[in-house]
Amino acid sequence: SQQGEEDPQALSIQEGxxxxxxxxxxxxxxxxQWYRQNSGRGxxxxxxxxxxxxxxxxGRLRVTLDTSKKSSSLLITASRAADTASYFCATDQATGxxxxxxxxxxxxxxxx
Amino acid sequence: xxxxxxxPSNKVTEKGKDVExxxxxxxxxxxxxxxxxxxxxxxxxxxxxxxxSAPDKSGLPSDRFSAERTGESVSTLTIQRTQQxxxxxxxxxxxxxxxxxxxxxxxxxxxxxx
Numbered sequence: 001s002q003q004g005e006e007d008p009q010a011l012s013i014q015e016g017x018x019x020x021x022x023x024x025x026x027x028x029x030x031x032x033q034w035y036r037q038n039s040g041r042g043x044x045x046x047x048x049x050x051x052x053x054x055x056x057x058x059g060r061l062r063v064t065l066d067t068s069k070k071s072s073s074l075l076i077t078a079s080r081a082a083d084t085a086s087y088f089c090a091t092d093q094a095t096g097x098x099x100x101x102x103x104x105x106x107x108x109x110x111x112x
Numbered sequence: 113x114x115x116x117x118x119x120p121s122n123k124v125t126e127k128g129k130d131v132e133x134x135x136x137x138x139x140x141x142x143x144x145x146x147x148x149x150x151x152x153x154x155x156x157x158x159x160x161x162x163x164x165s166a167p168d169k170s171g172l173p174s175d176r177f178s179a180e181r182t183g184e185s186v187s188t189l190t191i192q193r194t195q196q197x198x199x200x201x202x203x204x205x206x207x208x209x210x211x212x213x214x215x216x217x218x219x220x221x222x223x224x225x226x
Binding site: 099 | 116145147153154155157160168201203205207212213214215216217218219220
């Protein structure tokens with residue numbers, strides 16, 4: 001079964017606005033990763049945050065991790081139409097299962 | 113190669129036929145994953161290979177599904193006696209070291225069972 005769930009399932013914003021997506025997971029993790037998917041094909045890695053980190057930045061992306069709440073958020077600032085895609089979180093479980101478990105995804109639409 | 117390569121990119125097959133999907137991971141990546149993604153859904157884990165260790169097959173949905181990988185090279189996912197519910201995009205990913213590092217995805221194989 002999938003480890004994570006993203007919220008909201010779909011998000012529509014105007015270009016220039018910020019977009020925030022949330023991910024909740026169930027078990028202890030080593031790290032959490034965010035991926036982006038265009039047009040239902042291959043996923044592209046965006047950012048990885050380790051369990052001992054609380055916040056990480058990469059360009060217009062900001063990721064936070066709260067291990068006590070088993071949740072993470074992805075913030076995209078100053079959104080662009082090209083940011084339109086589906087965004088997934090993936091967790092590397094600390095239980096020894098050598099796997100990446102993906103959430104259900106958030107479909108982001110940025111309106112020009 | 114430069115990235116993860118999957119073939120074919122699209123496959124249409126008749127119900128009941130067997131299909132074989134191929135994944136060429138990035139050279140040197142010891143971990144290889146197969147996922148299934150139905151239209152508008154998330155990624156469903158199928159199977160995971162790590163070097164020469166026994167694969168984690170816990171995600172395979174039925175005994176019609178099997179996968180092989182020789183060492184750290186090519187992997188094939190085989191679906192026998194395909195059913196319409198097998199229609200999906202099958203995604204392969206590889207990574208340098210299990211889930212501790214980023215995974216690189218291929219573009220997937222879109223399988224349509226008619």
